[in-house]
Amino acid sequence: MSLFNEPIQLTINDGEVLYYPRFFNRQEADIIFKQLFKETPWQEDDIKVFGKVYKQPRLTALYGSENKPYSYSNITMHPQLFSALLNDIKVKVEEASYESFNTVLLNLYRDGKDSNGWHADDEKELGENPVIASLSFGEERYFNLRHKKDKTQKHKLLLNHGSLLLMKGETQHHWHHQIPKTSKQIGSRINLTFRQLI
Numbered sequence: 267m268s269l270f271n272e273p274i275q276l277t278i279n280d281g282e283v284l285y286y287p288r289f290f291n292r293q294e295a296d297i298i299f300k301q302l303f304k305e306t307p308w309q310e311d312d313i314k315v316f317g318k319v320y321k322q323p324r325l326t327a328l329y330g331s332e333n334k335p336y337s338y339s340n341i342t343m344h345p346q347l348f349s350a351l352l353n354d355i356k357v358k359v360e361e362a363s364y365e366s367f368n369t370v371l372l373n374l375y376r377d378g379k380d381s382n383g384w385h386a387d388d389e390k391e392l393g394e395n396p397v398i399a400s401l402s403f404g405e406e407r408y409f410n411l412r413h414k415k416d417k418t419q420k421h422k423l424l425l426n427h428g429s430l431l432l433m434k435g436e437t438q439h440h441w442h443h444q445i446p447k448t449s450k451q452i453g454s455r456i457n458l459t460f461r462q463l464i
């Protein structure tokens with residue numbers, strides 16, 4: 267018997283995506299959201315797009331088991347060591363996914379104006395077919411997937427408070443993903459993406 271509710275397997279071409287809507291129950295998810303919101307040293311990073319500098323439309327923080335810097339979208343981040351809470355979450359995600367992770371990137375979407383543009387998690391430090399374990403706490407937001415070559419292939423998922431989304435196999439080669447803005451008046455969402463950096 268599994269300790270976790272069975273995941274929903276998304277049927278997509280050229281990739282593998284699994285969704286656990288209630289990986290954490292509401293009570294656990296409430297506690298995690300509050301603690302991460304309060305205790306994380308949230309940073310507002312700059313991003314450079316075609317030579318122009320903008321504020322990233324969300325706040326971030328990076329934690330790891332070592333102090334190895336991590337670069338993406340022209341940002342180099344220096345990880346903090348895992349807190350006890352993040353380590354507990356990591357262990358639970360590792361047990362469910364049969365994977366191990368040494369890094370977690372936290373995103374805080376303060377409201378509906380915060381977002382994460384189309385991208386793939388395909389930095390070479392992540393290796394050939396990275397497994398990305400993505401947890402959601404707080405306000406529900408849509409997660410979009412779009413095939414890189416055939417942009418008519420799309421999937422959309424509302425990410426629950428306390429949910430886990432696993433992207434694996436060739437997903438990062440063939441698909442982009444994003445969290446779009448919304449004009450609704452909504453509260454904050456915290457996302458954690460566990461990764462294994464080589």
Ligand SMILES: O=C(O)CCC(=O)C(=O)O
Binds near residue numbers: 371373457
């Ligand atoms: O917020 C999310 O659900 C996605 C985050 C993401 O794609 C990333 O940090 O690479």
Ligand SMILES: [Fe+2]
Binds near residue numbers: 386
């Ligand atoms: Fe991503």
